[in-house]
Amino acid sequence: ALMEAVKAQNIEGILELTPGIRSLQIHYESLQLPLDELVDHLKRIEEALPPIKEMKVPTRTVYLPLSWDDEATKLAIQKYESVRKNAPWCPSNIEFIRRINGLDSIQDLRDILFSASYLVMGLGDVYLGAPVATPVDPRHRLVTTKYNPARTWTPENAVGIGGAYLCVYGMEGPGGYQFVGRTVQMWNRYKQTKDFKEGKPWLLRFFDQIRFYEVTAAQLLEMREDFVHGRFQLRVEESEFNLADFNRFLTENDDSIKTFKEKQQAAFDAERQHWIETGQATFEIDEASVGALDESEIPEGCRAIQSHVPGSVWKICVQEGDQVKKGDLLLIVESMKMEINITSPVDGSIETLLTSEGSPTNKGQTLAIIKD
Numbered sequence: 001a002l003m004e005a006v007k008a009q010n011i012e013g014i015l016e017l018t019p020g021i022r023s024l025q026i027h028y029e030s031l032q033l034p035l036d037e038l039v040d041h042l043k044r045i046e047e048a049l050p051p052i053k054e055m056k057v058p059t060r061t062v063y064l065p066l067s068w069d070d071e072a073t074k075l076a077i078q079k080y081e082s083v084r085k086n087a088p089w090c091p092s093n094i095e096f097i098r099r100i101n102g103l104d105s106i107q108d109l110r111d112i113l114f115s116a117s118y119l120v121m122g123l124g125d126v127y128l129g130a131p132v133a134t135p136v137d138p139r140h141r142l143v144t145t146k147y148n149p150a151r152t153w154t155p156e157n158a159v160g161i162g163g164a165y166l167c168v169y170g171m172e173g174p175g176g177y178q179f180v181g182r183t184v185q186m187w188n189r190y191k192q193t194k195d196f197k198e199g200k201p202w203l204l205r206f207f208d209q210i211r212f213y214e215v216t217a218a219q220l221l222e223m224r225e226d227f228v229h230g231r232f233q234l235r236v237e238e239s240e241f242n243l244a245d246f247n248r249f250l251t252e253n254d255d256s257i258k259t260f261k262e263k264q265q266a267a268f269d270a271e272r273q274h275w276i277e278t279g280q281a282t283f284e285i286d287e288a289s290v291g292a293l294d295e296s297e298i299p300e301g302c303r304a305i306q307s308h309v310p311g312s313v314w315k316i317c318v319q320e321g322d323q324v325k326k327g328d329l330l331l332i333v334e335s336m337k338m339e340i341n342i343t344s345p346v347d348g349s350i351e352t353l354l355t356s357e358g359s360p361t362n363k364g365q366t367l368a369i370i371k372d
Contacts, residue, residue: 102267116140128170129202146176174337193230311335348372
């Protein structure tokens with residue numbers, strides 16, 4: 001409400017307004033609008049706002065297609081298993097979400113996700129218009145822990161839940177939210193369409209409400225192809241979010257909300273206790289178990305292929321005896337949410353492999369020996 005009121009004042013010197021979950025960031029030109037003057041404006045605007053209990057803010061309901069448990073998200077989980085195969089959220093993030101929320105079945109989880117109306121509380125969660133959203137109905141607020149360590153790769157527009165928030169990833173990259181599926185683009189780099197208009201490349205607005213409907217993986221691929229070109233358009237409904245009505249809803253449903261939250265918290269506590277008992281509560285690489293070979297241990301005519309960074313071996317692309325050319329990809333190391341390619345410095349043959357997929361690695365550790 002404060003953001004909309006500040007916008008309406010059209011104050012010279014304010015460049016951008018960025019609301020967060022509990023804050024409003026104001027980017028301003030201090031040479032045009034001194035800080036003291038800006039603060040005075042904000043005080044006057046805030047004092048003129050209606051009482052919070054009577055506030056109404058504009059909202060749109062945006063209906064997004066969702067490919068439930070999408071193949072792209074399954075691939076991301078498979079890649080992650082080489083980093084931490086026994087993670088509690090592997091091999092299925094959806095099963096993990098069901099378990100930690102105390103739901104009786106996967107169908108119960110599916111019903112909640114497709115019934116929920118997710119209120120967008122922030123945009124640009126890390127990048128490219130990615131929304132941070134939470135369900136309006138507290139009985140739809142699923143909670144999770146995030147990946148530890150984080151993934152190095154997340155497919156573009158994967159939909160995940162982390163903590164109590166849902167996010168749609170704006171682009172490919174690292175991540176830690178638990179997957180439920182994949183949807184259409186949040187950002188259109190190249191074209192202005194009916195959904196990406198007013199010169200803005202991002203799809204959603206603050207206080208939008210997201211509603212998902214289910215489509216197949218094949219249907220989603222077609223929608224994604226058509227969406228950025230304007231051949232597929234989303235259903236969008238304009239309305240307002242009335243806080244007085246919402247508070248009445250909370251009062252009327254107080255008993256069932258408390259019952260849901262109590263069952264959810266009990267399941268969450270039981271899951272965390274199980275991690276403690278099974279040693280899954282923390283994840284650390286045993287650096288004492290890995291190290292570099294001494295130069296005297298490298299056979300004559302050979303050279304060591306070393307890791308540039310600490311991390312873990314995600315993929316080995318060669319086998320012992322393989323012939324390789326200079327620049328060929330030998331191994332991929334996962335480190336700090338990134339995938340680091342280890343390439344051959346020379347033409348030669350792979351003499352020895354000294355690691356395996358999923359193994360930890362130190363900076364400078366010898367991963368393979370190549371004969372040139």
